[in-house]
Amino acid sequence: MELVAPDLHARICAFYDEYGFVCDDEIERWPDLFTDDATYKIVSRENHERELPLPTMSCDGRGMLRDRVTSMLRTSVYVPRQIRHLIANVRITGREDERVGTIANFAVFESFEDTGSRILAVGRYYDLIATSGPELRFKEKVCVYDGNLVPGSIIYPL
Amino acid sequence: MELVAPDLHARICAFYDEYGFVCDDEIERWPDLFTDDATYKIVSRENHERELPLPTMSCDGRGMLRDRVTSMLRTSVYVPRQIRHLIANVRITGREDERVGTIANFAVFESFEDTGSRILAVGRYYDLIATSGPELRFKEKVCVYDGNLVPGSIIYPL
Amino acid sequence: MELVAPDLHARICAFYDEYGFVCDDEIERWPDLFTDDATYKIVSRENHERELPLPTMSCDGRGMLRDRVTSMLRTSVYVPRQIRHLIANVRITGREDERVGTIANFAVFESFEDTGSRILAVGRYYDLIATSGPELRFKEKVCVYDGNLVPGSIIYPL
C-alpha cells in the first residue's frame, strides 16, 4: 500500500465516479475528462499479456476521442443499449511530477431495451492522471478487459 | 465534479454501504433508513426515459415501506433467495438546506438455494438524502434499473 | 452506522482494494496480507446459515495459505482463468484492542482465455483485521458466497 495524501485518493476516487457517470449517461462529455494529448485504449487481456500491440479501441488525442463520440451518436448503426459502470478497488500505484499512476477494477454491464442486463466486460484500468489543472484529467487510460471473447460489440467506452 | 466537504461525501458513502447491508441481510430495518414522509420507487429505465409515471414498486411514507417488509417476510409466496448489493460511483449532485441530492450506480445479484448467482438488476439511484437528523435518511429514493426485462420478480428492494 | 475515525475507514478500504488487487494479479503475495496465525475460509451461504461447519476452502495459518498458493501455481491442473474482484460496501462492525471487525460485499468474476466473463461468486466478507502492525493484516477472513451451486471450481481465493 502506498502512503498517499488522503485527499488525493479521495479526489481520484471521485474522478473515477465521475468517469463512470459520464460514460453511462453523458457520453458527449467523455472527451472532456482527458487531457488534449491523452491516449485512450481498450485492450483485451490476451493482447495485453502477450504484449501484442493491437488495441480494440484507441484514441490518440482529444480529436479522436471526439470522433468516437460522433460515431456513437451519429454514424454507427446499432441496437440501442444502456451501459453501466461499477468501478471499485481504486489504487494509486505511483506519483511523479504532476501525474499519478492509478489502477482500478471495473465491471461494465449492458442492457437492451427489451432484455435484462448482462456483463459486457470486467477488467482493470491502468491509468495516468494529470493533476496539474483545476480538475483531474486522464493523460493515459488503458482498459484491459478479461473476457477476450466480446459479446457482440463494445460501442461505448469502458 | 462538485466540491463537497469530504466528510459529507464519506458519510454519504457510509450511508449507502449501510443501505446495501440492510437490504441484503436486515430487511426489517429497511424502513428505518427513510424519513417518515419518504418516497421510494423502483422504476424501469424505459418508463423513466419515456417519462411514463409507472413505478415497478413504490412506497409513499414509512407505513408503506413497512407494509412492503411485511409482505416480504410474511405474506408473499416465493422461492427463497439471497440478494446482494454492490453500490459504487456515489456522487453528490446538489445540495440545498438540509438535503443532498446524490446518484450512485448499483448492481444487485440474486442467488437461490441451489443455484449460482445471477444479475437481478443494474442501474442507478437518484436520491435525496436528509442530513438534518443525527443519522442520514433517504427523503426520496428512485432506483432506475437498466434491464427492462426483469428476470422473474423483484421482491426485495433494489 | 458506527462512528469511526475516518482515517481508519479509509485505511481499511485501501486494504480491501489491495486485497482485491493481490488476489487478481499477484497471488504469490496473497499470504502476506494475513497475520501468521490467521484463519481464512470460503463458506457457502447454505452452510453458513445452517451453522454447518464445512468450509469450501480453509487455511489455518500462513503455512496453509502458502500451500494453497503453491497448489494454484504449481500442482493443480486447470484451464487458465483470470478472476476479478469488485469489493464494495465496506463497513466496520466493531473494534476492540487492536482488531477491527469488518464486513464488505464482493463480486468475483471469472474469464477464460477464449470466453467472455461470468459471475464466479457474489457474497459477503466477515473479517477481523489486525491493526497493530505497520500494515493492516487479516486475522480472520470468512468469504460467504451466496450462490451455493459453484460453477465448476473456485481455484483462486475469493
Added chain:
Amino acid sequence: MTIGSIRTPPWARIPYDIYSDPSIYEREQERIFWGRSWNYVGLEAEIPRHGDFKRTAVGDRPVVLARDKDGSIGVFENRCAHRGVAFCYRTHGNAKALQCPYHQWTYDLRGNLIGIPFRKGFQGQGGLPDDFDPAEHSLTKLSVTTRNGVIFASYADGMEPIEAYLGEILPWFDRMFDGRELRVLGYWRQRIECNWKLIIENIRDPYHATLLHVFLVSFGLNRADQPGRVVFDSHGRHYAAMNERLDRDASAEAKREMKSIMDLQLEGPKLLDVIREFPGRETLVMQTIWPNIILQQQSNALAIRQVITTGDPGGFDFHWTVFGYATDDEAMTQRRLRLANLMGPSGLVSIDDTEVVELTQKGTGPFSEAQGVIEMGGLTTGDEDHVITEGPLRAFHKYYREVMGL
C-alpha cells in the same frame, strides 16, 4: 397421448408435455398465434400520430405496428423483404418511413416497399432486373382490426370481425374499453421461466385467489365469500371472471377454508384508496382474450398483459401495459399508480403468481407423461355463478385440444 374416459372428459386433464414438448410448441405457433386468431398487438394510444410505430410480436414472430397518414394502422412483419433483417430495432418511435439499415430498402407505414437504393444500378451498371416488381416485395402484412382503441392483428384471411370474435365476452371487453381515449401510464416486462399457457391458466383459475394470495386475504381484500362468477364466449376461448368486494367480515365458513388468513392491518392504507369507476357491482374483472392477452381491472388498476413467446416452450416474455383514461384527473392517476403495487414484477399479488407458474414448469417438465387434474366445480365448461371452479380451465383445454388437433 390418450386421455379421457366416460367419467372424465379429456379436458379435465392437462397432459404435461404441452408445457415442454418442442413439437407441440411449434404446432401452437402455426395453429394458434399464426392461425385463426386475433392477436393483441397494442393500443391506438401508443401510436397516436402519423408515423408513430411500435415493435411487438405475434407468437415468436416480430411485427411492427405503425400509424399511417390517413390515421389507419398497418401491422407487418419486422423482417426486411430483402434479406430478412429485423430492421426495426427500437421498441417504438416516429418515422416518415421505415428503413432497413442494411441496404436501406424503405417501406411506407403500411409495409409497402417504396425505396430501393441502386435499384437502377449506378453509372449504368448493376441494379435490379427490369422485371423486378417492388409490389411483390413488400413486408408481410397482417390483417388489422381495432375496437375502442385496442389493436389486433391476424395472419388469417377472412377473420370474423373482432366483435364476433369476442362474442359473449364483448360487453366485458367494452366495459374496460368503452371508447374513452386511453392514457398509457407505463410498461413492465418480465421474463418468466414457464410455458406461456401457464400464465393464461393462472388467470382462468379463480379458485386459487383466496388460497395463494395471502396478502389479499390477510389484509381482507379478497375473500371466498365475495360474490363472483365466470363467463365465456361460445367457444370457451375467451373468459371473464368478476368479483365483488364485500364490506362485512369474512364468514366463518370462508375463514375455515382460507387457512392462511393472518388478520393484518396496512400501515400505509393509502395503497388501497380505491373508488368505484365502472358500472355494476364488480370490483375485480379479469379476462383472457385468446390467444395472447389478459385484461385486468383490479379496482382502479387497469392493465393489459401480453404473452410474447420466444422460441422456447419453457419460458416467455410477459409485457404489461398499464393504463388509465385521458380524462383521469391527477388523483385518479395517482390512485392507479399506487394500486400498481399489487401487480407486475414487484406486485404484492403478482409475485405469488409468477412464482407458482415457474414452480409448475419445474414440477411438470420432467414428467411428460403425467397429467394435471382439473375437476373443481365438476366437469362443466360453461358460465358459472361462483368461482370455486376450474370450469374456465376445462373450457380452455377443450378449445386448445380442438385447435391443436390433440
Added chain:
Amino acid sequence: MTIGSIRTPPWARIPYDIYSDPSIYEREQERIFWGRSWNYVGLEAEIPRHGDFKRTAVGDRPVVLARDKDGSIGVFENRCAHRGVAFCYRTHGNAKALQCPYHQWTYDLRGNLIGIPFRKGFQGQGGLPDDFDPAEHSLTKLSVTTRNGVIFASYADGMEPIEAYLGEILPWFDRMFDGRELRVLGYWRQRIECNWKLIIENIRDPYHATLLHVFLVSFGLNRADQPGRVVFDSHGRHYAAMNERLDRDASAEAKREMKSIMDLQLEGPKLLDVIREFPGRETLVMQTIWPNIILQQQSNALAIRQVITTGDPGGFDFHWTVFGYATDDEAMTQRRLRLANLMGPSGLVSIDDTEVVELTQKGTGPFSEAQGVIEMGGLTTGDEDHVITEGPLRAFHKYYREVMGL
C-alpha cells in the same frame, strides 16, 4: 453404433455419443434412474425428527423425503397431484404436512392427499365431484429403503433388498456406514459442465490418480507403489477401490512412471494430520453405487457425492454431503474439516478431476462417432489386486450397455 470384435469386446470402447445425444439421455432417465435401481436420496441424519423433510432429485425428477410420526420415511415426487407445482421450494425444513402454495392441497409426510380447500365447494356451490377420491390423487410415491442411516428410493416395484442390491460391495458400504449415527458437517454443490457419467467414470478409473493429481504425488500422498485393489458386485455396477498409504519412499519404478513428481513439502502440515479410524489397512476407499452416488473415504474425509441430472446431457449438478459420526470428538471433526480441503469445489484433488471431466465433454462432444479406448489392465471386468487397470470402466460400460440395450 457397432462396436467390438473378437479381440475387443464392445465395453472396451466408449462411444462418445453417450455423453451428448439427447435420445440416449432420455433413455438413461427411463432405464437407469427411473428403472430398476436404488437411488440415493439422503441420510437419516438429515431428517432426524418427525416432520423433517429434504428436497432432492432422482435423475431429472424432483422428489421429497420426509420423516413421518412413526419414524418411517416417505419419498415422493415434488409434483403436486393437482396441477403439477413443484410445491416444496425449500431445500429442507420441518412441517406437520406439506402444502402446495397454489391451491393449498395438503399432503401428509408419506405423500397422501389429506386436504383440499373447497373440496365440498363454498356456500353450496362448486367443489369437487362426489366421486372424486383423494386416495387416487396422492403424490407419486417411490419405494424406500434404508441401510445404516442411508436412504435409497426406487421407481421400480419389487426391488430386491438393498443388501442384495449392493451384493459383494456390501461390506465396503458397511465399513463406512456401520450403524453409528452420522453427523452432517455440510454440503457442497457444483455445476459441472459434462455428462454425469464422466464423474462416475472418473472414480472408477484408479489409473489416473498418480498421474493427474500432482498435488497428491508431489507431497507424497499417493503413489503407484501403494498396494491397491478393486472389487465389484456380481453385475459390475457397484465398485470399490482401496489403497494403502505406505511410509517408505517411492520406488524408483514408481517415480519413473509418475513424471510429475516435484518433491514438495507442506508448509502447513496440519492439513494432513490424519488418524486411522477404520479396520483394515486401507486408507483410501472410493466406491460408486449404481446409479447416482460416489462414496469417499479419503483417510478421515468422508463424503457422499450425488449426481443430479438436469435435463441436459452436457452438464449436471453435483451435490456433496460431507459427514462424520455423532461420536466424533472436536479434534476428529476438525481433522475431517481440514482434510476437506482436498475435496469439493476448491479441493486440492477435486479441482483436477472437475477440470478433466469438463475437458472430456469438450473433447468428445463434437465427435459423436469417435470412441474412447479402455484397455488398461487387459480386457478384464472383474476384481483385481492392483489399480493399474481400467477394468472398472469396462465393467461399468458392460452393465450400462446391458441396461440401455445398446
Added chain:
Amino acid sequence: MTIGSIRTPPWARIPYDIYSDPSIYEREQERIFWGRSWNYVGLEAEIPRHGDFKRTAVGDRPVVLARDKDGSIGVFENRCAHRGVAFCYRTHGNAKALQCPYHQWTYDLRGNLIGIPFRKGFQGQGGLPDDFDPAEHSLTKLSVTTRNGVIFASYADGMEPIEAYLGEILPWFDRMFDGRELRVLGYWRQRIECNWKLIIENIRDPYHATLLHVFLVSFGLNRADQPGRVVFDSHGRHYAAMNERLDRDASAEAKREMKSIMDLQLEGPKLLDVIREFPGRETLVMQTIWPNIILQQQSNALAIRQVITTGDPGGFDFHWTVFGYATDDEAMTQRRLRLANLMGPSGLVSIDDTEVVELTQKGTGPFSEAQGVIEMGGLTTGDEDHVITEGPLRAFHKYYREVMGL
C-alpha cells in the same frame, strides 16, 4: 424446400431455414468444414519455433497446430486418443511434446502417441495388452498445407494443392501473402449471435457498404462512384472484391443514392493517415476463402477473420488475427494499429456489420419458410466490373446448395 423457377434460379433466393435448422447445421459440419475443403487454421508466424503450438478449430472440432523439429507443421484433433480429453487447454504455447493431463498419454508434435504411463503395468501387474499398438492410437491428423505463411488443414484425403484450390483467386491471395514474413499484431475475439454464413455473406455483399456504413460515407471514405469489381474462382466458392479510393468529390448521382451522407470532418484525422503499399490501384480488397475465412485489406489494415462454429446454428465465435509484415517500420505498425479502429469488436465499420447480421438472425429465425431475395445485379454469378451486385451472394448459394445437396 423447393425454390426456383425459369426466371429465378434457386440461388437467387435464400431459404431461411439454413440459418437455424439443426439438421442443416450438422450437414454443414460434415460436408463443408469436415469435407473437401481447406480450412484456415493459423499463420506460420504464430508458431515460428520448434515446439510452438496453437489451439483453434475446424468447424465445431477443436484442433491443434504445432511446429515440429524439422520445421514442418502438424495439425491434429484436440481429443486425446485415450478417452477424449481436449488435452490442449491453453490457446497457445511451446512444448517438446503434448501431454494429456488425465493419464499423461503423450504425443509428439505431429500427433503421434509416444508415451503411455504404466503401459507395461507396474510391478508386473496391469498395463496395456501386448498387442496394443500405439501407432493405431495417435491423434486424428488432418492434411496440412501452407502457402506463403498461411496454414490450412483438411479432413479430406487427396485434396488438390492449395494453389489449385484457390484457383483464380490466387493472385489476390498472393497479393496479401506475398512471401514476406508476417508479424501478428494481435487478436480480437467476438461472440456473434447469428449463423456463421451471415458474416461470410456480409463480405460477399459489396452492395451494402455505401449504404450501411454511415461513418465511411459521411467522412468520405467510401463512395458508390469508386471503381470496384468482384472476382471468383471457377466454383464461385472463393471471392474477392476490390475498390479504389477516389480523391474527387462524390458525384451527384452517388450522393443521391447514398442518402445517409452527413459530410463530417474527422477531428483526429491521423486515424486515416494511410499510405499505398500494394501494387495496383486498389485500396480495399476483401476476400472470402471457402469455407471459414475472410481476408481484409482496408488500406494498411490487414486481418484474417476466422469463423469458429460452436454447435449452435444461431451463433459463432469470430476470431480476428491482425497482422503486418516483419519488415514494417514503427510508423507503418502505428498506422496499421490506428486504422484497426475501423475493424473488430469496436470497429467504426465493423460495429454496423455485427449489428445487422445479428438482426438478420432475429429476423429470419422465426420464419423458417421465408426466403431472402438476391437479385441485385441481375441473376449473374460471375466476375463483374462493378459492385452494385449481389452476384457474389448468388455464387455463394449456388456452390453451397451443390455441396449440401439442397
